[in-house]
Amino acid sequence: MMMPQTALLVGILVPLVVACLTPFLANRPLWRDAAGPLGGVATFIAALHVALAVQAGETPRLFVVQIAEGLAIDFAVTPLGAIFGLVASGLWIFAGLYSVGYMRGAKEKHQTRFAAFYAVAVHAAMAIAWSGNLLVLFIFYEILTFSTYPLVTHKESQAARDAGRLYMSILVGTSIVLLLPAVIWVWMVTGNLEFSSGGILADALDPKMAPMLLALFAFGVGKAALVPIHRWLPAAMVAPTPVSALLHAVAVVKAGVFTILTVVVYVFGIDFLSASDAATWLVWLASFTILSSSFVAITKDDIKARLAYSTISQLSYIVLGAAIASNMAVQGAAIHIVMHAAGKITLFFCAGAFYVQAHLTKISELDGQGREMPWVFAAFFIGALSIIGIPPAGGSWSKFILMVGAVDSQLYFVLAVLGLSSLLNIYYLLEPLSRGFFRSKVKEVTVESHPLVVIPPVITALLSLALFFYVDLFADLASLMVAP
Amino acid sequence: MNDGGIIAIFLQNLPVLVVVIPLLLSPVVAIITAPRLAWAISVAGVGGAFLAAILLQSITGSIGRVTYHLGNWEPPWGIEFVVDSATSLTLVIMTGLAFLATLYARASLMSEVKHTDLGKCYAAWLLASGGLFGLVATGDAFNLFVFLEISALSSVILISMGAGADRRALSAGFNYLIIGAVGATFYVIGVGFVYAITGTLNIADLAARIAEIGGNAALYAGFGFMIAGIMVKAAVFPVHIWLPAAYGYAPSAVSSLLAAIATKAALYVLARLLFTLFAGVPDITELAVTYVIVPLSLAGIFVGTVMAIYEKDIKLLLAHSSVAQIGYIALGFGLASSASVAASFVHIGNHALIKGGLFMAVGGFVAALGSRANLASFVGIGRRMPITATAFTVCGLSLAGLPLTAGFISKLYLVRAILAEDAYVITALVLLSSALSLIYLWKIIEVMWMQPATAKAPNLAENPAIYFPLWIVALANIWFGVDASWLVAASRASASALLGGGL
Numbered sequence: 001m002m003m004p005q006t007a008l009l010v011g012i013l014v015p016l017v018v019a020c021l022t023p024f025l026a027n028r029p030l031w032r033d034a035a036g037p038l039g040g041v042a043t044f045i046a047a048l049h050v051a052l053a054v055q056a057g058e059t060p061r062l063f064v065v066q067i068a069e070g071l072a073i074d075f076a077v078t079p080l081g082a083i084f085g086l087v088a089s090g091l092w093i094f095a096g097l098y099s100v101g102y103m104r105g106a107k108e109k110h111q112t113r114f115a116a117f118y119a120v121a122v123h124a125a126m127a128i129a130w131s132g133n134l135l136v137l138f139i140f141y142e143i144l145t146f147s148t149y150p151l152v153t154h155k156e157s158q159a160a161r162d163a164g165r166l167y168m169s170i171l172v173g174t175s176i177v178l179l180l181p182a183v184i185w186v187w188m189v190t191g192n193l194e195f196s197s198g199g200i201l202a203d204a205l206d207p208k209m210a211p212m213l214l215a216l217f218a219f220g221v222g223k224a225a226l227v228p229i230h231r232w233l234p235a236a237m238v239a240p241t242p243v244s245a246l247l248h249a250v251a252v253v254k255a256g257v258f259t260i261l262t263v264v265v266y267v268f269g270i271d272f273l274s275a276s277d278a279a280t281w282l283v284w285l286a287s288f289t290i291l292s293s294s295f296v297a298i299t300k301d302d303i304k305a306r307l308a309y310s311t312i313s314q315l316s317y318i319v320l321g322a323a324i325a326s327n328m329a330v331q332g333a334a335i336h337i338v339m340h341a342a343g344k345i346t347l348f349f350c351a352g353a354f355y356v357q358a359h360l361t362k363i364s365e366l367d368g369q370g371r372e373m374p375w376v377f378a379a380f381f382i383g384a385l386s387i388i389g390i391p392p393a394g395g396s397w398s399k400f401i402l403m404v405g406a407v408d409s410q411l412y413f414v415l416a417v418l419g420l421s422s423l424l425n426i427y428y429l430l431e432p433l434s435r436g437f438f439r440s441k442v443k444e445v446t447v448e449s450h451p452l453v454v455i456p457p458v459i460t461a462l463l464s465l466a467l468f469f470y471v472d473l474f475a476d477l478a479s480l481m482v483a484p
Numbered sequence: 485m486n487d488g489g490i491i492a493i494f495l496q497n498l499p500v501l502v503v504v505i506p507l508l509l510s511p512v513v514a515i516i517t518a519p520r521l522a523w524a525i526s527v528a529g530v531g532g533a534f535l536a537a538i539l540l541q542s543i544t545g546s547i548g549r550v551t552y553h554l555g556n557w558e559p560p561w562g563i564e565f566v567v568d569s570a571t572s573l574t575l576v577i578m579t580g581l582a583f584l585a586t587l588y589a590r591a592s593l594m595s596e597v598k599h600t601d602l603g604k605c606y607a608a609w610l611l612a613s614g615g616l617f618g619l620v621a622t623g624d625a626f627n628l629f630v631f632l633e634i635s636a637l638s639s640v641i642l643i644s645m646g647a648g649a650d651r652r653a654l655s656a657g658f659n660y661l662i663i664g665a666v667g668a669t670f671y672v673i674g675v676g677f678v679y680a681i682t683g684t685l686n687i688a689d690l691a692a693r694i695a696e697i698g699g700n701a702a703l704y705a706g707f708g709f710m711i712a713g714i715m716v717k718a719a720v721f722p723v724h725i726w727l728p729a730a731y732g733y734a735p736s737a738v739s740s741l742l743a744a745i746a747t748k749a750a751l752y753v754l755a756r757l758l759f760t761l762f763a764g765v766p767d768i769t770e771l772a773v774t775y776v777i778v779p780l781s782l783a784g785i786f787v788g789t790v791m792a793i794y795e796k797d798i799k800l801l802l803a804h805s806s807v808a809q810i811g812y813i814a815l816g817f818g819l820a821s822s823a824s825v826a827a828s829f830v831h832i833g834n835h836a837l838i839k840g841g842l843f844m845a846v847g848g849f850v851a852a853l854g855s856r857a858n859l860a861s862f863v864g865i866g867r868r869m870p871i872t873a874t875a876f877t878v879c880g881l882s883l884a885g886l887p888l889t890a891g892f893i894s895k896l897y898l899v900r901a902i903l904a905e906d907a908y909v910i911t912a913l914v915l916l917s918s919a920l921s922l923i924y925l926w927k928i929i930e931v932m933w934m935q936p937a938t939a940k941a942p943n944l945a946e947n948p949a950i951y952f953p954l955w956i957v958a959l960a961n962i963w964f965g966v967d968a969s970w971l972v973a974a975s976r977a978s979a980s981a982l983l984g985g986g987l
Contacts, residue, residue, distance in 0.1 A: 067966060067967060067968050069969070143887070161930075177916055178915075180915065181903065184899045184903060
């Protein structure tokens with residue numbers, strides 16, 4: 001058994017080491033490509049140690065450097081951070097395997113650069129998960145943005161560069177203009193930025209200013225993709241699918257909602273937030289985002305674009321839970337980070353598998369292809385079930401707890417929003433399946449077999465099922481998050 | 485003052501040594517024809533000043549304030565040099581960056597300036613450095629004017645040395661000569677007014693008498709002239725117009741030196757005038773900062789940023805960005821709280837590191853390209869000159885204020901100081917400008933790193949002779965982004981020295 005501190009260090013450093021080693025392995029593709037999944041396994045084991053320590057009531061800490069008075073780089077794992085760390089590292093294993101299959105199958109160029117920045121992004125995600133204060137979170141939030149830029153523009157085409165520009169201008173722009181002053185504001189009124197259970201603002205901030213500060217956070221964290229700052233996410237779909245799968249369904253976007261949830265739980269404190277009524281507007285905006293992006297998703301024929309809008313909608317579940325700011329709702333939000341990650345990465349894996357194996361990118365092209373790629377379709381089905389929230393898939397838990405949270409706070413319209421959203425999910429996520437099995441082919445394709453793009457979605461689909469039965473660790477961590 | 489042996493005498497003479505070491509070595513260098521020797525003496529001269537400044541900083545840290553009376557004439561009759569926490573911090577920053585720029589100068593000037601001119605060039609270099617150090621160290625309002633002229637005339641020579649590579653340097657130098665002379669004249673007219681009323685030129689004495697005399701039309705006129713003159717020198721919008729061409733067409737080493745120390749000295753003097761010399765008439769200084777300095781700083785921030793976004797020539801782009809950065813520093817002084825003044829000192833240090841490093845790197849590119857550095861010639865340069873380009877990128881990210889760089893620390897403290905004044909509009913404007921500054925930086929980074937070089941692009945050779953100073957500055961940009969304790973503490977001490985009634 002590793003010491004939790006050691007595990008913390010390992011979990012943050014391993015992805016960085018992988019990133020640094022990758023360029024030196026450029027001439028040995030096998031080693032280079034093995035480094036990602038192996039790094040994922042090592043990071044996940046470390047994350048598991050950290051999570052178990054947190055579950056046992058410890059707070060693994062690592063102090064790095066004091067920048068100036070009240071400003072430090074240090075790591076301290078909160079229960080919520082333990083959850084996010086497990087998700088990011090665990091899914092990196094499969095995404096790493098998958099990206100080898102995808103990049104080779106699709107014969108992409110610059111695979112070394114790709115692998116290196118991919119690992120940097122995971123490093124940033126781990127550091128965000130385990131950050132001990134808002135400054136560290138902000139720093140790695142920016143590093144995550146910058147490290148994903150070369151991945152988004154990977155194809156080096158004009159379209160990729162335009163998308164990259166939109167991606168950077170929204171994410172960096174909002175973080176500098178809104179998130180940074182929010183961080184500085186907190187620093188100014190409290191004198192430090194350390195996360196603490198129950199929050200640090202209760203006695204420091206005038207409750208009348210709380211909605212303002214919350215708005216700076218909600219819109220400053222562009223990665224949470226609230227309407228109207230969601231445009232970067234569909235634009236980022238120009239990247240190779242492994243990027244969309246791990247980063248734009250898991251690491252990057254979850255870093256966004258993780259930030260919002262962390263701010264609500266450990267900076268504002270849910271008691272202060274609900275007492276000051278500062279988040280009511282955010283409940284409405286998140287509800288609007290959930291429904292409007294679902295409607296947009298229906299209109300998209302491109303598989304990745306549809307999944308992107310579905311992600312925007314699902315992210316707002318988590319923001320919604322944070323905004324309701326009741327005990328149950330934030331727990332539901334935390335668990336939804338896990339459930340949505342497993343489900344959505346499966347769906348993206350499938351989308352990439354359709355492309356690599358048969359060059360299909362549109363839902364209308366999937367007609368009658370079900371029997372050609374049964375495993376991929378099966379995985380897609382289970383992933384979709386989890387997103388919709390139907391047992392026995394993991395996603396049903398988080399949706400259920402969120403609904404309970406809404407009822408606790410007497411926000412009955414939220415029930416209607418969540419219900420309607422599920423119906424829309426059924427429509428737009430199960431359409432590819434009905435087309436695949438119940439329609440006749442419109443396009444003859446030759447399916448090349450690439451096992452490395454089929455096995456990972458199957459595994460993550462099984463993971464989605466398993467999460468329905470084995471949710472204890474996450475449930476424990478989530479309840480620790482709100483424990484006084 | 486001769487008790488306690490040689491070391492004590494040395495320490496007592498530190499305030500004047502910072503200034504006279506470079507000044508006295510200047511005529512020596514002027515008659516030396518061997519460039520290498522001239523350079524070595526210059527390094528020794530500026531290095532000596534740097535050493536003196538470091539010692540001064542540690543002394544003022546413990547005893548607060550050091551004075552030196554030229555020729556043993558007691559103030560207010562004689563000229564006095566006064567060094568307190570604010571002075572010594574500014575001097576450490578300026579001498580340190582000047583030292584690195586001098587180390588860098590040999591390789592860079594060699595490729596950009598005619599060999600027969602090198603001796604004269606180093607002489608002017610030492611004069612300009614010594615003059616700028618004197619501007620900061622002196623405690624005498626008229627002596628300050630003398631240093632203003634010394635540094636201005638020698639800077640004109642240095643800027644015009646760029647004529648070998650681009651003849652526009654001549655008109656840039658001439659513009660600076662004229663506009664700088666107007667500024668200096670304004671300043672000395674102001675000194676005349678103030679002298680007429682108070683009968684003294686010693687700054688500490690002036691401050692005391694002005695506080696006694698209080699509001700007075702002639703005094704206000706003197707204040708206006710002095711502030712306006714110094715604003716020209718500090719390149720505060722809209723009297724910044726000499727700066728872009730001067731930095732843009734001067735030899736790169738000169739751009740690096742001037743960008744790091746010239747406007748910083750003038751900004752320091754601006755703060756001294758506002759918070760020390762005229763501290764006794766708060767009605768007029770408050771009026772000036774609220775209605776003149778703060779709005780003009782904000783205007784400068786945006787004008788400089790927008791000009792930089794549309795500029796394609798790299799040196800001119802950096803020069804426009806300097807106008808914006810000067811705006812941030814002046815803004816901090818303009819808000820006149822102890823937190824905002826401290827933030828300005830933090831940024832004086834950090835911006836000196838940022839721009840000093842950027843111009844050094846550009847000099848490396850210019851030497852390799854053999855032509856002006858612009859966006860077109862920068863295509864793919866990252867992969868062709870990776871070591872210089874990486875240093876450029878580090879300093880560039882610091883300029884944009886990304887986390888873990890020095891520029892980020894500046895931004896943190898400046899925004900915090902503005903927020904603490906409840907100035908939400910100014911906060912928003914500063915943050916917006918900071919986001920805009922990423923555009924011009926990203927434009928360069930994109931062509932440097934993301935676009936492959938065209939097939940017919942010539943091979944470029946890096947110049948290892950510039951690695952040492954360049955990378956010291958680049959790493960300092962990271963160092964001060966990760967461990968800012970010293971700079972922040974020194975800046976706070978400077979702010980309280982300035983605002984606490986001064987000299």
